[in-house]
Every structure is written in C-alpha cells, then in structure tokens.
Amino acid sequence: MNATPNPNHIKTALPGPKAQAMIARDAEVISPSYPRDYPFVMSHGRGTEVWDVDGNRFLDFMAGIAVCATGHAHPQVVKAVQDAAAKFLHISSDYWHEEMVGLGERLAAVAPLGEPAMSFICQSGTEAVEGALKLARYVTGRPRFIGFLGGFHGRTFGSLSFTSSKYTQQKGFSPTLAGVTHVPYPNPYRPLFAGDDQGAAVLDYIRMLFQRSVPPSEVAAILIEPMQGEGGYLTPPDGFLAGLRALCDEHGILLIFDEVQSGIGRTGKMFACEHWGVAPDILTSAKGLGSGLPIGAVIAKKAIMAQWKRGAHGNTYGGNPVTCAAANATLDLVRGGLMDNAATVGDHFMARLRELQRDFPCIGEVRGKGLWIGMELIESDGKKTPATALCEAVVQRAFHNGLLLLSCGTSTVRFMPPLNVSVGEVDEAIALLRASLDQALAGA
Incomplete structure (x- = not known):
C-alpha cells in the first residue's frame, strides 16, 4: 500500500x-x-x-x-564490541575469558532470586528456555511441565511445546515435547472465570488439574512470563505470582520465569518479577541483554545450577567475547540510568x-x-x-x-x-x- x-x-x-x-x-x-x-x-x-x-x-x-x-x-556498546573484536572474535565456552566471567558476575549481582546465582550463557531466548527446561528436568528427575496459554517461549522444539500465542507457530510441527499442560493466563480485562480475582481462579484451576489429571509429584517446573508478551502484553493481577510461588513450594516444583522480553530494565526494573517481589528458581534472559547482539542466559539459583555435572549441558558459541562485551556494556548502561x-x-x-x-x-x-x-x-x-x-x-x-x-x-x-x-x-x-x-x- x-x-x-x-x-x-x-x-x-x-x-x-x-x-x-x-x-x-x-x-x-x-x-x-x-x-x-x-x-x-x-x-x-x-x-x-x-x-x-x-x-x-x-x-x-x-x-x-x-x-x-x-x-x-549506542557509542558505549559499539566501543565495547570494537575493543573485544580487536582482541579475539571467539574461543569456545570450554575455556575462560574476562568478558564471560564479568558477565556472570553482573548477572549474579542483578538476579532477583533471593540467593546466590549462577548463569549459563547462550545465544538466544529459545536456547535459554531450552536450557532452563533441561536444568529443571535434570535436578528434579520429573517429566512433566505446566505452561500458559498465550505464552511465547521460542520456536525450537522444547520451547515451541510451551509457545501458544498463535496456533501458526505450532501448525505443521506436531508432536512437540510430551508432558506439557497449558493453563489460562489471568487476564482481568478478558476474564475466563467467574469472580473478580482471575489470579486466584487460575491457581484454583491448577489445583484442580493436580487432583484430576496432572500428578504434582511428576511436575518438574511451571514456566511463565511474569508479564505476558506475545499473548497481549498482559500484566498479571497482584498476588498471582506470589500464589504461584507458594503452589510450587507446596509440591516441590521449580518456578521458571521467562524474562526474555520483559527483562533488562524494560519495565522500569531490571526484571519484571521484581514489581511483585517474587523470586523464581530459574530465570531466562535474552533480547535486550546484548543491545542487538545475539546472546541469552539461563540464570538459576546456585544451589540448583551447581548440580549440573561436567558435560551435562554446553554449546559452542556461549560466552562469545564480542557478545558478552555488548551485554556487559548494556548492563552497565541499564543500571547506570536507562x-x-x-x-x-x-x-x-x-x-x-x-x-x-x-x-x-x-x-x-x-x-x-x-x-x-x-x-x-x-x-x-x-x-x-x-x-x-x-x-x-x-x-x-x-x-x-x-x-x-x-x-x-x-x-x-x-x-x-x-x-x-x-x-x-x-x-x-x-x-x-x-x-x-x-x-x-x-x-x-
């Protein structure tokens, strides 16, 4: 036109x-x-x-x-990338360098987990989600997961199994990962349940599933965007995330917050979950983390991620010096006023x-x-x-x-x-x- x-x-x-x-x-x-x-x-x-x-x-x-x-x-990010590129473009994540360690330190400093954190550095949001799912299954030994209708978590097969913001994203790719159950995301503007508290209604719905079709002892994790992106830029009602945290604690289920889109200062706090003071066990980050360079991170409580044994998870490009330099400059700018x-x-x-x-x-x-x-x-x-x-x-x-x-x-x-x-x-x-x-x- x-x-x-x-x-x-x-x-x-x-x-x-x-x-x-x-x-x-x-x-x-x-x-x-x-x-x-x-x-x-x-x-x-x-x-x-x-x-x-x-x-x-x-x-x-x-x-x-x-x-x-x-x-x-941004000139500060561009300079960080140029300086890193002039030193070396790549070394595999099997080794060490300052930009990767520095990024791990910065992420540990801002992680809203309520206790010490460790990070796995990757290239994208979908890879971060895949890593979070693998970590949850590894440490719990449980096969099932719960996701939310309207969620978007990526397009690789594990994350695609949770993505449900548009059916076109899954059309033609069935079957995806087994054991994923979707529940409604609370939306006060378009309520699915009777009553004023849509958050409480969704929590009751999950409890009903636990009684009838999804044994909670088999659920490794609940994966949710604290503020839902592709599903409509939805903000959950107050009390919902805290209720979800309590439900997970009751059944020994890990809580994963997907902050790929909502994190890194986007909502006026480093991570969206901080608006409600609710700490996840595992958090995924990407998008804004590198100011445009491809980078992602699985950030988890140290007590959880430390259970991964040598070789349990890895990649070739994770911790790339140039992308880590961009992320370090980005975090400094975000914390410094953005x-x-x-x-x-x-x-x-x-x-x-x-x-x-x-x-x-x-x-x-x-x-x-x-x-x-x-x-x-x-x-x-x-x-x-x-x-x-x-x-x-x-x-x-x-x-x-x-x-x-x-x-x-x-x-x-x-x-x-x-x-x-x-x-x-x-x-x-x-x-x-x-x-x-x-x-x-x-x-x-």
Whole structure:
C-alpha cells in the first residue's frame, strides 16, 4: 500500500525504490517463513531514530522486538564490541575469558532470586528456555511441565511445546515435547472465570488439574512470563505470582520465569518479577541483554545450577567475547540510568496514551509498566470484541507515517521503544499514533 508521504519523516512512497529492489532480491534467496509485518528495509539507526535505504526517517518503537535496549548504535556498546573484536572474535565456552566471567558476575549481582546465582550463557531466548527446561528436568528427575496459554517461549522444539500465542507457530510441527499442560493466563480485562480475582481462579484451576489429571509429584517446573508478551502484553493481577510461588513450594516444583522480553530494565526494573517481589528458581534472559547482539542466559539459583555435572549441558558459541562485551556494556548502561529512564518516561507515555484513549473509544485498555505498554483495540459493539483488523491497520498506517510498531495478542498494539527514548520522542510518537488511528478508522 502506497500512501501520501509525511513531509516531516517520509520522502518517498513506501516502500521506496531501493527498498523494493532489496525485497525482490530477498524473495529469491531467504526463507519465506519470516513474519515480516511491513516493508521496512533498514539502512542505519541512532538511538530511537532509524532510516531506511531510501532515506526515510522513522521512530523505532518496536526496537527489534524489545532487543535494542540501549537504542541503535549506542557509542558505549559499539566501543565495547570494537575493543573485544580487536582482541579475539571467539574461543569456545570450554575455556575462560574476562568478558564471560564479568558477565556472570553482573548477572549474579542483578538476579532477583533471593540467593546466590549462577548463569549459563547462550545465544538466544529459545536456547535459554531450552536450557532452563533441561536444568529443571535434570535436578528434579520429573517429566512433566505446566505452561500458559498465550505464552511465547521460542520456536525450537522444547520451547515451541510451551509457545501458544498463535496456533501458526505450532501448525505443521506436531508432536512437540510430551508432558506439557497449558493453563489460562489471568487476564482481568478478558476474564475466563467467574469472580473478580482471575489470579486466584487460575491457581484454583491448577489445583484442580493436580487432583484430576496432572500428578504434582511428576511436575518438574511451571514456566511463565511474569508479564505476558506475545499473548497481549498482559500484566498479571497482584498476588498471582506470589500464589504461584507458594503452589510450587507446596509440591516441590521449580518456578521458571521467562524474562526474555520483559527483562533488562524494560519495565522500569531490571526484571519484571521484581514489581511483585517474587523470586523464581530459574530465570531466562535474552533480547535486550546484548543491545542487538545475539546472546541469552539461563540464570538459576546456585544451589540448583551447581548440580549440573561436567558435560551435562554446553554449546559452542556461549560466552562469545564480542557478545558478552555488548551485554556487559548494556548492563552497565541499564543500571547506570536507562532503567530509571524507562520508569519515568514510561509513566509519561502511559499518561499520554490514556489521554488518547479519551478521544478514541476504540482503545479499550492501556496497560503495562515502564516501557512495556500495550494498547488493546476493541470494536464499537459494547462487548469489548477484539478489533483485529483495526489493530493491523493502525500498525500499517503508523509505518507509513514514520512510526515502527508491532502488534500482539488478538488486537493489541505494543510499544517497546529503546530504554533511552526521550519524552520528546514519545510526544512525537503520540502525534503520529493519533494520525494513524484517525486514518485507520477512516479506512484510509
């Protein structure tokens, strides 16, 4: 779809001629499985601003799916990568070097586990989840797991067994890992159970499963996103995570928090679970950890991870010096002020979105913490029917207006800009979003 360019941002019809040429080249040699949302072909970026190959400027409020925590090409991260690359590009994780040990020390210092922590360094979120599942099964000797509907944990076979945000992710790949039982994620805006406390209702549902079909003595772990991402940017009701922790303790089940998307300062705290003061046994991290370089981590209580014997788990690229250097610089920046900026600017962003909500009845709910924000769109039928087509139209119109966004759930626009986004950039994005909503509602 070509549209009239915004003179403040966009110089060509989108996609421009250079972008069209690259998309055509890509179609001949790259897998069609990538879920490209709109024809953005990036040239370069600085902070929250990015430019495509035709010179069009955009505000990036999706940050590579919450990966670019420190913005694009942060000079401190770039220098750390350059310095590390000049020394050596790789040595396998069978050996030692300063960047890997330093990262382990930093992760132990910020891990919200309530006791000493150890880390296994890997390359991605899905690999971190795989490692967490293997660790849980290894130390408990139990075969079963519980996951949550709407969750996204990755696309390799173990993590895919838990992923249930869209059926297309599992279609064609059955059977996946046996022994995984899914339960609802509590959603007060769209309650599945009677009563006001959806968190308590989900806990009761799990207890019912324990009585009827899932022996709790066979459950190794419960895997959950403390704030659910792909399922709709959902925030659990207060008390739910604490109740889940108590349920796990009652039955000797390990609690795994998947903070691949919600961690590393995204919600205004280092990890989302800290908003409720609930400590997991194992935590997974990736995405924002490396500011764009591929890195992940399984962070576990030392008493748990220390049970792994030599050779029980490993990889070739884990602890790569260049990616560890990026992660070390990222953590220093997040702890040094970006996490606080996420909290402060996030509050401003939420307030501006709620102002917008007063003008647009199609905005059913604005929710989130820090710079993890969801805006759920609904139809005008008085039934909170998800406005799926409108959501897609808003994301597309925003692209043509110079604002990069992504959706999640059935009809939620999610906002996950870099953690160093400014108030001025948020206000600019709000103006672009307002125009995009007007155009999408008008069918433009």
